[in-house]
Amino acid sequence: MSVETTSNLEQEYNFAYLDEQTKRMIRRAILKAIAIPGYQVPFASREMPMPYGWGTGGVQVTAAILGKADCLKMIDQGSDDTTNAVSLRGFFEKTAGVATTFKTQEASIIQTRHRIPETPLREDQIIVFQVPIPEPLRFLEPRETETRKMHALEDYGLMHVKLYEDIAKNGRIATTYAYPVKVAGRYLMDPSPTPKFDNPKIDRMAALQLYGAGREKRIYAVPPYTGVRSLDFEDHPFEIQSFDKPCGLCGAEGVYLDEVILDDEGGRLFVCSDTDHCEERRAAGHTGPMAADPAASQLSKGSSDAEDTVQ
Amino acid sequence: MYVAVKGGEKAIRNAHKLLANRRRGDRSVPSLTLDQIAEQLALSVARVMGEGSLYDEGLAALAIKQARGDLIEATFLLRAYRTTLPRFGYSTPVDTGAMRVERRISATYKDLPGGQVLGPTFDYSHRLLDFALAAEEEGDLPEPDRACHTDAPMPRVTDLLGTEGLIEPDPAGDPGAAVGDLTREPLAFPADRDLRLQNLARGDEGFLLALAYSSQRGYARTHPFTGEIRYGAVEVEFYAEELGFEVPLGTIKVTECQMVNQFSGSAKAPPAFTRGYGLVFGQVERKAMAMAMVDRALRWQELGEEQTAPVQDEEFVLSHSDNIQATGFVEHLKLPHYVDFQAELDLVRKLRAEWFAARDGAKTGTQEAAE
Numbered sequence: 001m002s003v004e005t006t007s008n009l010e011q012e013y014n015f016a017y018l019d020e021q022t023k024r025m026i027r028r029a030i031l032k033a034i035a036i037p038g039y040q041v042p043f044a045s046r047e048m049p050m051p052y053g054w055g056t057g058g059v060q061v062t063a064a065i066l067g068k069a070d071c072l073k074m075i076d077q078g079s080d081d082t083t084n085a086v087s088l089r090g091f092f093e094k095t096a097g098v099a100t101t102f103k104t105q106e107a108s109i110i111q112t113r114h115r116i117p118e119t120p121l122r123e124d125q126i127i128v129f130q131v132p133i134p135e136p137l138r139f140l141e142p143r144e145t146e147t148r149k150m151h152a153l154e155d156y157g158l159m160h161v162k163l164y165e166d167i168a169k170n171g172r173i174a175t176t177y178a179y180p181v182k183v184a185g186r187y188l189m190d191p192s193p194t195p196k197f198d199n200p201k202i203d204r205m206a207a208l209q210l211y212g213a214g215r216e217k218r219i220y221a222v223p224p225y226t227g228v229r230s231l232d233f234e235d236h237p238f239e240i241q242s243f244d245k246p247c248g249l250c251g252a253e254g255v256y257l258d259e260v261i262l263d264d265e266g267g268r269l270f271v272c273s274d275t276d277h278c279e280e281r282r283a284a285g286h287t288g289p290m291a292a293d294p295a296a297s298q299l300s301k302g303s304s305d306a307e308d309t310v311q
Numbered sequence: 312m313y314v315a316v317k318g319g320e321k322a323i324r325n326a327h328k329l330l331a332n333r334r335r336g337d338r339s340v341p342s343l344t345l346d347q348i349a350e351q352l353a354l355s356v357a358r359v360m361g362e363g364s365l366y367d368e369g370l371a372a373l374a375i376k377q378a379r380g381d382l383i384e385a386t387f388l389l390r391a392y393r394t395t396l397p398r399f400g401y402s403t404p405v406d407t408g409a410m411r412v413e414r415r416i417s418a419t420y421k422d423l424p425g426g427q428v429l430g431p432t433f434d435y436s437h438r439l440l441d442f443a444l445a446a447e448e449e450g451d452l453p454e455p456d457r458a459c460h461t462d463a464p465m466p467r468v469t470d471l472l473g474t475e476g477l478i479e480p481d482p483a484g485d486p487g488a489a490v491g492d493l494t495r496e497p498l499a500f501p502a503d504r505d506l507r508l509q510n511l512a513r514g515d516e517g518f519l520l521a522l523a524y525s526s527q528r529g530y531a532r533t534h535p536f537t538g539e540i541r542y543g544a545v546e547v548e549f550y551a552e553e554l555g556f557e558v559p560l561g562t563i564k565v566t567e568c569q570m571v572n573q574f575s576g577s578a579k580a581p582p583a584f585t586r587g588y589g590l591v592f593g594q595v596e597r598k599a600m601a602m603a604m605v606d607r608a609l610r611w612q613e614l615g616e617e618q619t620a621p622v623q624d625e626e627f628v629l630s631h632s633d634n635i636q637a638t639g640f641v642e643h644l645k646l647p648h649y650v651d652f653q654a655e656l657d658l659v660r661k662l663r664a665e666w667f668a669a670r671d672g673a674k675t676g677t678q679e680a681a682e
Contacts, residue, residue: 043497044496047391047394048391048394049391051635051638052636052638053639053640054639054643076646077647081319082647083323083646084646086323114650132643144626145501172661176651176655176658177654193651195653217498241657256650
């Protein structure tokens with residue numbers, strides 16, 4: 001995009017890109033979604049200037065709830081400076097001119113793809129998830145007409161059979177992300193492709209959770225402090241991933257880690273997936289076992305570099 | 312390696328600069344003008360307008376230029392622009408019977424009122440590269456013998472068939488009924504024919520072509536005849552509430568295709584010909600024909616036919632026809648997925664460790680038994 005078009009964007013388009021009628025339509029869908037936790041509300045998703053599958057649902061939800069005083073944090077894979085997070089944050093900086101931040105604590109709205117921040121969210125925050133396939137039953141039953149019926153009848157036997165077959169075949173439930181949950185004891189919900197590590201965070205979360213699927217034209221929500229149970233069996237209780245090493249940079253334990261390949265001889269570094277969490281800890285003086293490694297300094301440099309350019 | 316996905320803002324900016332340069336290409340070659348694209352790549356412009364659902368040759372030409380000739384990318388640009396435009400209302404139905412026809416052919420009659428008008432077509436041309444076009448200056452072209460359009464009245468072939476009762480009548484329209492619009496209400500199933508046609512009109516030409524082709528090769532039984540294809544200009548009118556009458560907004564060029572299909576009758580209806588309908592912006596005949604065939608195949612339920620093939624499956628066809636949705640979701644696989652991949656990596660490592668442990672355990676087990 002050239003400099004001219006970016007500077008003109010603010011005058012040519014409404015605040016946060018969408019027109020007010022569209023925002024109103026989306027807000028109505030959001031209110032309905034909050035009223036029926038976990039239920040997928042159809043909405044007239046608009047074509048957005050980024051491709052379907054790249055966050056159009058999340059962007060529309062964020063655009064509909066964003067106010068001038070909001071402070072927006074945009075993450076992808078837990079990180080603020082992955083390419084698509086940079087692109088989407090830039091979109092709202094241009095079209096809404098709102099303040100943005102990398103810090104989880106400072107944000108009033110957090111839009112995310114694939115992760116939930118490690119820092120617990122508060123009541124005055126909203127987290128918006130980008131959702132590719134909102135229907136948890138989709139890969140078991142491709143037809144929308146059928147899955148809607150199954151939700152209406154609360155007929156979730158198919159999913160239990162799938163999980164049982166996993167155990168029969170692999171000795172464990174072989175779903176590692178987009179792990180199905182039941183919301184408020186009623187609707188089966190796909191928590192978007194976050195790793196199941198994050199599932200306990202959505203149970204009784206203080207912040208409002210909004211899920212937007214643009215291509216599939218669905219919005220759903222989990223209101224604050226709503227019970228969300230990950231499906232399991234008595235003899236095979238739900239469990240999350242655990243890592244046997246701490247973060248190589250900040251030494252954090254009990255957090256989700258990314259595996260970084262250092263060389264072609266099996267050298268590996270495990271670092272926090274949540275880059276803000278990692279930086280906060282390092283700023284507070286925590287160091288991990290690999291912090292002195294040249295690869296590690298390259299990594300921490302990589303992210304602060306990006307911060308310079310984002311402002 | 313890690314730095315590649317951590318590139319962030321600076322990398323994106325540089326990539327876009329590089330793209331802008333590549334788009335322009337060799338500076339010693341003159342830059343394309345929008346007029347050149349609109350005039351000389353008119354069929355690309357028509358396809359982009361149709362699938363982009365916006366009739367504006369200038370904007371479509373701009374989109375094609377910006378997209379470096381990638382027509383799906385150009386369609387995407389047009390759609391993203393279209394979505395920001397205010398909506399004042401819906402036009403009244405266009406009257407294709409009153410079309411200012413440039414081309415009109417029927418495969419079902421040798422001659423018919425208004426005649427067969429070939430018009431500008433690739434049909435019957437030999438597909439030999441014309442090296443004369445490679446020359447810088449193309450030279451003077453011979454003038455065509457007849458005017459581009461004809462003023463003779465041209466009743467639609469299906470109307471001619473209809474007077475004999477041989478073809479099913481067009482369903483009586485309810486002028487007061489709201490027309491479905493899948494850009495304002497999310498598509499729900501079952502979808503009525505208005506929504507199906509809207510979906511197909513915006514759908515990907517290649518997807519519809521393949522579906523129509525499959526129906527000819529035995530996946531669903533349709534035996535279509537091209538009742539008529541007509542291409543030309545029609546007037547678009549808008550009923551203005553405040554004025555109490557219709558106001559012309561301008562003319563657009565469209566291709567209309569009416570397929571006539573055999574129908575042996577069922578418990579519900581006597582033997583008669585049935586219709587499949589296609590209507591697209593510009594001269595995009597391949598798409599109009601494919602659309603008409605797919606439309607007909609999707610009507611199996613209404614006509615009491617059997618459902619046997621993908622082309623008849625409304626949910627399958629309508630959910631996958633939009634190339635902007637399709638390309639977005641397929642291409643989103645380029646985005647980083649390392650968080651989920653990590654979760655899978657962890658699982659596969661565990662499963663492999665268990666597999667090897669089980670195998671080694673079995674080995675020592677059998678050895679012990681042998682001893």
